[in-house]
Amino acid sequence: MPQNCVRGDKMKGLIYLEDGTYYEGRGFGKEGTCVGEIVFNTSMTGYQEMLTDPSYCGQIVNMTYPLIGNYGINEIENESNKVYVKxxxxxxxxxxYSNYMASSDINSMLVKSNVVGVYGVDTRSIAKKIRDCGSLKCVISNKDISVSELKEILNSTQIKHDYMKKVGTKTIIKLKGEGPKIAVIDFGVKQNIIKNLIDRNCDVTILPYETSYDEIVKLNPDGVLLSNGPGDPKEAKEAVETTKKIIKNFPTLGICMGHQILALAVGGQTYKLKYGHRGANHGVYDIELDKAYITSQNHGYAVDSKSIEKEMIITHINLNDMTVEGMKHKTLPVFSVQFHPEGSPGPTDTSYIFDKFISMVKGE
Incomplete structure (x- = not known):
């Protein structure tokens, strides 16, 4: 192992999966033990954005790229004001690290944010395990603890599925602009989504999860954006009911979790993927433009294509597994995408989604 790994010789690292598989490595980050759903991400870069993405709340992320932390941590690439990865x-x-913008290293970030880390394990093997077995409950520890103790901790801990109700803003946030007034329903919105709206001179109001439809009407927005977020969309029952009213009266864009909530609002269904889509190289086909794009994705649920046929038209499909990546309403100014148009793996290929939304809001 490289010599620049902090406390690698002092901290034991253990990973225990619910099927009984365990891995031994070394520890880093905050000393402790945590339980969550283990997922894998295939991106070669972007670990800082992942750590601070609210959509990862409650999850233990296994990075398949072999070296993490080489360009450090900087002050500008956070997707939120804290680390959400479990x-x-x-x-x-x-x-x-080696990067002129960096001001800290990844270990220091995890220590400061009370996040447990384990390294020195075969992460490709772990990814294959998840692909074969599906999503797994997992416990990791960098304390001096036995496998049997980890098993007991795992079995006695319940995983939550309603994080989207808790990770967003608790107060209304207003970001002034001279363009269209956009209300963002915050299920765990990424800062790059907000930045894309601001770059288009939008007047943005970020709203808490529990904001009622009547409160949204009082704001008189020109359009509504349903943001990304963590958890099972079926747990967002209040948001689904509010969305049913929103789409009848305001131009609406859904992104990721917002896409799934929109599907539920029109009477569709969602389901849990075997191991989700998490990475920066997922091919998506835009049916209307007859063009394929490389997209950034982070989700564990998908929309059932047959369940939305009555109300929606499928506009985008995933080129790996043919899941629904985008849809639009047959009669209303409403559309959504499952991927992250702000993720910029192209680097800006899919930002046209925001331009399309703004044009729709303006009635162009």
Whole structure:
């Protein structure tokens, strides 16, 4: 292992999965033990954005790229004001970073944010395990603890599925602009989504999860954006009921969780994917434009294509598994995408989604 891995020789690292599989490695980050759903991400870069993405709340992220931390941590690439990842697993961790923008290393970020990390394990093997077995409950620890103790901790801990109700803003946030007034329903919105609206001179109001339809009407927005967020969309019952009213009266864009909530609002269904889509190289086909794009994705649920046929038209499909990646309403100014148009893996290929939304809001 590289010599620049913090406390690697002092901290034991253990990973225990609900099927009884366990891995031994070394620990980093905050000393402790945590339980969550283990998922894998195939991105080669973007670990800082992942750590601070609210959509990862409650999850332990296994990075398949072998070296994490080599360009450090900077002050501008956070997707929120805190780290939401429950735990981090990596093959190698680099703290001797090289990047003119960096001001800290990944280990220090995890220590400061009370996040447990384990490295020195075969992360590709873990990813294959998840692909074969599906989503798994997992416990990781960098304390001196036995496998049997980890098993007991895992079995006695329940995983929550309603994080979207808790990770967003608790107060109304107003960001002034001279353009269209956009209300953002915050299920765990990423800062890059807000930045894309601001870059288009929108007047943005970010609203808490529990905001009622009547409160939205009082704001008199030109359009509504249903944001990304963590958890099972079926747990967002209040948001689904509010969305049913929103789409009848306001131009609406849904992104990721917002896409799923929109599907439920029109009478459709969602289902849990075997192991989700998490990475920056997912091919998506735009049926209307007859063009394929490389997209950034982070979700564990998908929309049932047959369940939305009455109200929606499918506009985008995933080129790997043919799942629904986008849809639009047959009669209303409403559409959504499952991928992250702000993720910029192209680097800006899918930002046209925001332009399309603004044009729709303006009635162009």
């Amino acid at each position: 735990g981090l697993i990596a093959r190698e961790i680099c703290t001797n």
